[in-house]
Amino acid sequence: MASTASRVFVPRFVQLHHGNAAAVRAELAAGLQASAAFTSPKYLYDALGSRLFDAITELPEYYPTRTEAAIFDRHGPAMAALIPVGLTLVDLGAGNCQKAARLFELLHPARYVAVDISVAFLRDALTALQCQHPGLDMLGVGLDFSAQLTLPPDAGEGSRLVFYPGSSIGNFTPEDALVFLRQARQAANGGAVLIGVDLIKPVAVLEAAYDDALGVTAAFNRSLLRHINHLLGSDFEVGQWRHRARFNAQDARIEMHLEALQDLTVRWPGAQRHFGEGEHIHTENSCKYTPPQFDALLREAGFSRVEQWRDEQDWFAVFLARD
Numbered sequence: 070m071a072s073t074a075s076r077v078f079v080p081r082f083v084q085l086h087h088g089n090a091a092a093v094r095a096e097l098a099a100g101l102q103a104s105a106a107f108t109s110p111k112y113l114y115d116a117l118g119s120r121l122f123d124a125i126t127e128l129p130e131y132y133p134t135r136t137e138a139a140i141f142d143r144h145g146p147a148m149a150a151l152i153p154v155g156l157t158l159v160d161l162g163a164g165n166c167q168k169a170a171r172l173f174e175l176l177h178p179a180r181y182v183a184v185d186i187s188v189a190f191l192r193d194a195l196t197a198l199q200c201q202h203p204g205l206d207m208l209g210v211g212l213d214f215s216a217q218l219t220l221p222p223d224a225g226e227g228s229r230l231v232f233y234p235g236s237s238i239g240n241f242t243p244e245d246a247l248v249f250l251r252q253a254r255q256a257a258n259g260g261a262v263l264i265g266v267d268l269i270k271p272v273a274v275l276e277a278a279y280d281d282a283l284g285v286t287a288a289f290n291r292s293l294l295r296h297i298n299h300l301l302g303s304d305f306e307v308g309q310w311r312h313r314a315r316f317n318a319q320d321a322r323i324e325m326h327l328e329a330l331q332d333l334t335v336r337w338p339g340a341q342r343h344f345g346e347g348e349h350i351h352t353e354n355s356c357k358y359t360p361p362q363f364d365a366l367l368r369e370a371g372f373s374r375v376e377q378w379r380d381e382q383d384w385f386a387v388f389l390a391r392d
Contacts, residue, residue: 113352160184240353
């Protein structure tokens with residue numbers, strides 16, 4: 070593949086997301102002061118939260134990671150047969166870049182663009198990956214694509230394969246997912262979108278995946294409070310809160326909440342919020358779909374050709390969407 074080419078590349082990096090501390094504080098304060106308190110799930114992923122999530126993916130209850138990997142192992146060649154060789158592979162939420170790297174031999178991309186909110190997080194992973202594939206042009210992009218998916222000129226022209234694995238699309242409401250998919254279609258520039266989607270399944274299976282017996286997901290959720298204290302200057306006490314995960318059947322989504330164990334008041338510079346015993350902070354949604362529902366969403370976003378591959382239990386699906 071590209072590693073046999075004569076040219077040897079050095080990874081490049083572009084940081085488009087620049088943190089605005091005042092805006093972050095305002096966003097967090099507004100969410101905490103809402104009638105039903107909430108925070109954005111992106112605040113779950115500080116350094117500790119990211120490590121805890123990596124641990125979650127190893128748990129027996131957390132089926133999405135291994136089920137999606139099995140689909141790629143079994144059906145990867147069928148997917149690759151529908152994707153032209155030489156596209157730019159755009160990896161959204163790239164993390165350690167390993168999910169996309171496993172596709173290099175199948176897809177033979179001309180360029181790899183790893184997108185995450187911070188270039189600093191990508192730098193080590195992309196530098197190591199470049200050593201393994203020296204002939205593949207690589208670019209790291211620091212971008213908060215949950216707000217707007219617009220790639221920099223450094224990503225190059227031509228068609229792209231936009232890769233969004235891991236069922237992270239579930240963090241968007243269906244309405245916001247439609248907006249995102251339209252942006253992904255535009256970013257593909259006549260290419261395709263390859264996306265992992267978690268499917269509706271028995272409630273006990275869903276809830277166990279977000280409330281494991283070891284309590285790793287509970288630690289992941291509660292660690293959010295320490296991150297908020299750092300960003301907002303608040304005085305949350307982690308021990309005063311418990312993790313809750315439940316399936317909201319009406320909206321077809323898992324909801325994660327933090328529940329106050331007692332009456333308490335949380336303070337931060339210039340404001341405070343009283344929480345009664347049992348009151349919640351809504352921290353994350355993970356929407357689930359039936360295959361026809363997500364197919365219809367892709368077509369509403371403008372794609373005319375949609376293929377899908379599922380595991381034997383119909384727990385998870387990988388969709389390939391093209392114009």
